[in-house]
Amino acid sequence: MNYDAVIFDLDGTLLNTLEDLAASVNYALTDAGLPTRTLEEVRRFIGNGVLMLITRSVAPVTDETVIRSVHQCFIRHYKENCENFTRPYDGVDALLATLQSQGIPAAIVSNKADFAVKKLAEQYFPGKITLAIGDRDGVPRKPDPSSLLEAVRLLNCRHPLYVGDSDVDVMTAANAEVEGIFITWGFRSQEELAAAGATRFADSTRELADMILQS
Numbered sequence: 001m002n003y004d005a006v007i008f009d010l011d012g013t014l015l016n017t018l019e020d021l022a023a024s025v026n027y028a029l030t031d032a033g034l035p036t037r038t039l040e041e042v043r044r045f046i047g048n049g050v051l052m053l054i055t056r057s058v059a060p061v062t063d064e065t066v067i068r069s070v071h072q073c074f075i076r077h078y079k080e081n082c083e084n085f086t087r088p089y090d091g092v093d094a095l096l097a098t099l100q101s102q103g104i105p106a107a108i109v110s111n112k113a114d115f116a117v118k119k120l121a122e123q124y125f126p127g128k129i130t131l132a133i134g135d136r137d138g139v140p141r142k143p144d145p146s147s148l149l150e151a152v153r154l155l156n157c158r159h160p161l162y163v164g165d166s167d168v169d170v171m172t173a174a175n176a177e178v179e180g181i182f183i184t185w186g187f188r189s190q191e192e193l194a195a196a197g198a199t200r201f202a203d204s205t206r207e208l209a210d211m212i213l214q215s
């Protein structure tokens with residue numbers, strides 16, 4: 001049976017957002033008088049939503065007031081600066097065009113703030129993303145399967161595929177009982193993905209397209 005929808009993670013999967021995320025993290029940390037973080041540290045902190053990104057970034061500080069203040073500063077800065085360095089990974093536009101030409105809808109389910117998911121999807125992939133869902137109040141974040149299952153329901157698909165780049169994505173697909181392919185060009189290595197339970201990997205968008213269309 002062929003896949004009738006492909007649901008993607010966003011950060012580290014379709015878009016390389018690392019530099020903009022790190023810039024906003026360090027802006028907020030500097031504003032609070034806290035030490036900044038390296039690009040590699042921010043890469044490791046990404047995956048469980050913005051609040052967890054900030055909590056990890058301010059550590060060992062655990063004061064909730066500080067965390068909230070840095071979080072709010074990050075949100076303000078990122079809203080205005082989420083497109084400075086962000087770019088699609090090589091081949092992503094062609095991949096989405098191929099899916100579109102085959103009548104396979106593409107969607108996004110991300111732990112990124114919902115406003116940013118929708119803004120970036122429209123900015124970088126106009127007309128190619130059927131549905132974009134981000135982190136919203138009252139809805140548990142991945143690896144809880146709620147948002148992925150919501151996307152499956154809204155797309156009315158019977159054989160969806162989930163594509164992501166992190167251990168969180170591996171667990172999300174498993175929790176939703178949705179097939180997954182996990183890419184190695186993102187924020188986690190193949191070894192890290194395998195340790196989380198992933199068994200199917202794509203090293204390029206061309207390889208991913210072949211795996212999807214040959215299903």
